[in-house]
Amino acid sequence: MKASLATEVGGKFTTHDIQIDDPRGREVLVDVKASGLCHSDLHLIDHDYGMPLPAVGGHEISGVVRSVASGVTSMKVGDHVVACLIPFCGACAECLAGHSTLCLNPAAVSRGEDESPRISFADGSAIAQSVNVGGFAEQVLVHENQLAVVNNEIPFPQAALLGCSVVTGAGAAINTAHIRPGDTVAVVGTGGIGLNAISGARLCGAKNVIAVDIVDSKLEAAKKFGATDVINSAETDAVAAIQELTGGVDHAFEVIGISATQRQVQEMTRPGGTAYLIGIAPPGATTSFDSSLADLFAQRSLQAVLMGSTNVKRDIALYADMYVQGRFELDGLVTREISLSEINEGYEMLKKGEVIRSIITSF
Numbered sequence: 001m002k003a004s005l006a007t008e009v010g011g012k013f014t015t016h017d018i019q020i021d022d023p024r025g026r027e028v029l030v031d032v033k034a035s036g037l038c039h040s041d042l043h044l045i046d047h048d049y050g051m052p053l054p055a056v057g058g059h060e061i062s063g064v065v066r067s068v069a070s071g072v073t074s075m076k077v078g079d080h081v082v083a084c085l086i087p088f089c090g091a092c093a094e095c096l097a098g099h100s101t102l103c104l105n106p107a108a109v110s111r112g113e114d115e116s117p118r119i120s121f122a123d124g125s126a127i128a129q130s131v132n133v134g135g136f137a138e139q140v141l142v143h144e145n146q147l148a149v150v151n152n153e154i155p156f157p158q159a160a161l162l163g164c165s166v167v168t169g170a171g172a173a174i175n176t177a178h179i180r181p182g183d184t185v186a187v188v189g190t191g192g193i194g195l196n197a198i199s200g201a202r203l204c205g206a207k208n209v210i211a212v213d214i215v216d217s218k219l220e221a222a223k224k225f226g227a228t229d230v231i232n233s234a235e236t237d238a239v240a241a242i243q244e245l246t247g248g249v250d251h252a253f254e255v256i257g258i259s260a261t262q263r264q265v266q267e268m269t270r271p272g273g274t275a276y277l278i279g280i281a282p283p284g285a286t287t288s289f290d291s292s293l294a295d296l297f298a299q300r301s302l303q304a305v306l307m308g309s310t311n312v313k314r315d316i317a318l319y320a321d322m323y324v325q326g327r328f329e330l331d332g333l334v335t336r337e338i339s340l341s342e343i344n345e346g347y348e349m350l351k352k353g354e355v356i357r358s359i360i361t362s363f
């Protein structure tokens with residue numbers, strides 16, 4: 001089958017013909033119908049983060065179950081499924097408490113080092129799967145825990161985004177922050193994840209959902225996802241504007257991963273409010289927080305968020321159903337459909353901020 005590989009840091013994605021094994025244990029073979037270009041897969045080639053290479057990138061996929069191994073109980077051939085990069089065993093104390101993102105045994109969804117690889121070159125040498133998925137390919141072989149069955153009325157490109165940017169953004173609002181009707185919310189950074197945090201805040205019934213960015217077109221998009229107010233922070237002091245509008249918000253989300261905006265979200269909150277850090281900072285970066293006595297007595301909180309505290313099977317199916325009901329915006333996230341051979345161009349556009357998401361829909 002055809003797949004796009006990262007082979008060296010500093011290189012490009014290149015298309016190869018590779019082998020894929022039959023499913024065993026609790027594995028599922030999926031025919032990929034759509035595969036999103038998430039920024040994090042660019043990290044396979046743009047910096048040395050220590051990820052194994054060669055690897056097939058891609059983890060935002062949707063598709064149809066082609067075959068299942070005998071141990072699979074949660075899906076069947078023909079089901080429409082969405083992959084998620086959260087590895088969880090389903091049996092440890094954290095998993096049983098519903099905290100998949102805190103799983104104590106995430107290796108349970110991978111093959112052991114003594115087993116043959118899921119994907120390989122023709123000579124049998126192993127190829128790594130990005131986050132156990134490897135979705136820039138015609139097919140993926142994945143543990144059933146990393147797949148959610150979804151409503152088959154949702155189009156494949158929209159569905160593909162559910163497993164990463166949607167769960168990360170919407171989950172932060174719904175699961176991590178537990179936003180309640182009437183709460184006030186600010187979201188700093190309105191790319192794919194920020195727009196989904198706005199969607200999640202709207203679903204929860206937030207009163208003000210204030211979007212902050214430096215690109216006017218992104219702020220316009222934010223309104224479609226439920227922002228009630230927008231602030232261009234290149235022109236306006238966003239902290240002062242939010243304090244004036246709301247007296248400080250209950251929840252402020254940072255989605256970029258830079259210290260200046262991480263500091264801003266803390267200053268945007270009201271006493272008792274919480275700042276949430278979703279954006280991933282480059283290796284070695286540090287952030288600071290104001291620990292003055294007045295601030296501590298105001299009981300402000302700072303919370304890091306991993307993958308929207310998502311419960312894979314429940315949340316992805318829920319968002320798909322709400323999309324089909326017309327209550328969850330996804331269409332505005334799918335900005336360009338491309339072929340497998342256009343990955344490098346797709347990433348160039350993402351780096352320039354020209355698209356929210358390119359999705360591979362032909363292989």
Ligand SMILES: [Zn+2]
Pocket residue numbers: 038039040041059060164165
């Ligand atoms: Zn992703």
Ligand SMILES: [Zn+2]
Pocket residue numbers: 088089090091092093094095096102103104105106
């Ligand atoms: Zn677990």
